Amino acid sequence: MADLLQTPLYDFHVEKGAKLVPFAGYEMPVQYPLGVMNEHKHCRAKAGLFDVSHMGQVLLTPKSGNIEDACLALETLVPMDICALKPGRQRYAFFTNDNGGILDDLMVANRGDHLFLVVNAACKDADIAHMKNKISDTCEITVVDDRALVALQGPDAETVLSALIPAVADYKFMDVAIVDYDGMELWISRSGYTGEDGYEISVPADNASVFVSKLSENELVEPIGLGARDSLRLEGGLCLYGNDIDETTTPVEAALTWAIQKARRTGGDREGGFPGAEEVLAQFENGAPRKRAGLLPEGRAPMRAGTKLFSSENSSDEIGEITSGGFGPSVNGPVSMGYLSTEYSAEGTKVFAELRGKRLPAIVTKMPFVAANFKR
Amino acid sequence: MKYTEEHEWLKPEGDVVIVGITQHAADALGELVFVELPEVGTEVEKGEEIVVIESVKAASDITAPLDGEITEVNQDIVDTPTLVNEDPTAAAWFFKMKLKDASEMDGLMDEDAYKALID
Structure with a gap:
């Protein structure tokens, strides 16, 4: 090593x-x-x-001294309402690409006179290059190493x-x-x-x-x-970048629309204005062809990433794929999440996963699998 | 007791052999969460994948150590997969099989040879 x-x-x-x-x-x-x-x-x-x-810690400091300039600059790369983030508050965000795919997910905190970002380890070099390329006119980009x-x-x-x-x-x-x-x-x-x-x-x-x-x-x-x-x-139903979300999955497909605040949606104060906005906002209106959903296998066999999903025990039409799955110790059974054709993504739908040549049932289930325990 | 390179142990019992996985294998796999065993009466060939085990980390296969027929399987490890982590060389045996040619046992490793393999 x-x-x-x-x-x-x-x-x-x-x-x-x-x-x-x-x-x-x-x-x-x-x-x-x-x-x-x-x-x-x-x-x-x-x-x-x-x-x-191993995760990346980055500071975005507005060259003007006005935090709003850093917020507006970051908003050109993420579909979140960063301007509404109050000092001392943090929010979940993601960088999008021109197709509306997700380049990385991250945390953004407002620390009064600058923004503090935490990005994924595997993406940090690309994220930093992306920000330097796009917003270094307005922001000092400092990698905290x-x-x-x-x-x-x-x-x-x-x-x-x-x-x-x-x-x-x-x-x-x-x-x-x-x-x-x-x-x-x-x-x-x-x-x-x-x-x-x-x-x-x-x-x-x-x-x-x-x-x-x-x-x-x-x-x-x-x-x-x-x-x-x-x-x-x-x-906890949380996405792992590279498994459950990536450059080919849009926020609407990934069921992450909750993370896109009103101000950036159609009709909002700062509608669009992020990479892939046209695609993403169109999917808000018209829906997406597939959707990320939770899956509870009916048996004990874990259904892991890469497992193909079908509508019935013998149908040859693939309707989706598991992107994360394994044994949930607190659930005391197997849990998975994955993408399904939207028509099969409703809670309670029974689908079939192909495991070692056998079709085994799983039920589309609301996430998280274990109730969140946050102090709101 | 005899051993295979696939980290299985075989112990003769009357005219069948009991088969399980070694402590070394159980430790390497991590806590087991799922075990699928073959049907009693199945004819198996050496090297054929006949058991599926899944740990918290990954899925693995266990192969038939020699040619023969499955005569009994251990439902206890299906019901409680972590038994394999607790007692892999006794209570958590996997299956019993009648060998096609009992003399093939002689070709497997003894304990010293197996210890040398995993060191």
Whole structure:
């Protein structure tokens, strides 16, 4: 693994006995000795600690000094209402391409005089190049490469973090703040990728192992690897970029229309004006040919990514494909999501997945599979 | 006990052999969440994929270690797949089979040879 990068928490992972695997160019923990299943359950029951330092952290600073200029610039790349984002608030966003496909999904926070973005590890170089290419006239684009990023997730996340930093107990879902803790400047948001309440915390790389040791000293906390991160987000109905959304899927197909605020839709104050707007807004009006939906296999066999879907036990017409699937430890059974021809995407529809030459039934199901536990 | 390169163990019991997977294989797979076993009475050929197992990570196949006929399968591991992680070399056996040619057992690895393989 000579060419792989390490996060500032590499030594912590080794010390905790992690099994490390290559992921998006980094050597990352896929699991710890507790194992994927128990890590997953621990996170839903108490608190799980994740190293997500491989993700990209980027600052967009308006050259004019006026935050609205940065918001308007970013709005040329994403179909979100960034101007309405208040200082101290964060929102989910995605970059679109000229066909209305999704280049990456990200988090955008308004931090008063600039925007703070967190993008996917595998896409970060492309995202940064994209922004430099399109909006560097108006924004200073600063890649933050001297900070680690960790997530603390689960019903006890508040108890654990507020023991160190009492103010975090008052944060609501998607609040962000910059906090000084023991001489470290922490960038904290109340958000995550598990369907649980929790926080994402950017910490200077030099302080990362000290800070993470503080968190993991608490007996409510277990470190959680990428294996359980995937099953947690799948049960939470959350998309994995590259699996469930990519350059060929539009926001309407991906059932992410909730993330496109009124101001950017047809008739809104700043209608369109993002790449692929014509295609995306047309799909708002006319619908899309396919739709992302949850699927609950009727049996015990997991239906994984790439599994083809059919309308009946013997029909030769493919109606879709699973994009993420596996065993859901909290559901205690298999769960999947995928794309279906829109006519088969209604809740309760029975479809058939082809597994090892056999057609097995699955029911189109509302997501999340496990109720979200956010502090609104 | 004899072993295959596919990380199966075979233990003679009367005129059949009991087949399961090794502790090494169970550890490598991670927690099992699904097991599908062949039907009793199935004639199988060496190398044929006859068992499907899925762990939290991925799906894998288990092949027939030798030619023969399946005489019994272990429903306990279908009902509780994680039994394979807990006790792979005893309670969590997979199936029993009557070998077509019992002498083929001699061609499999003994414990020392298997240990050398996984080290």
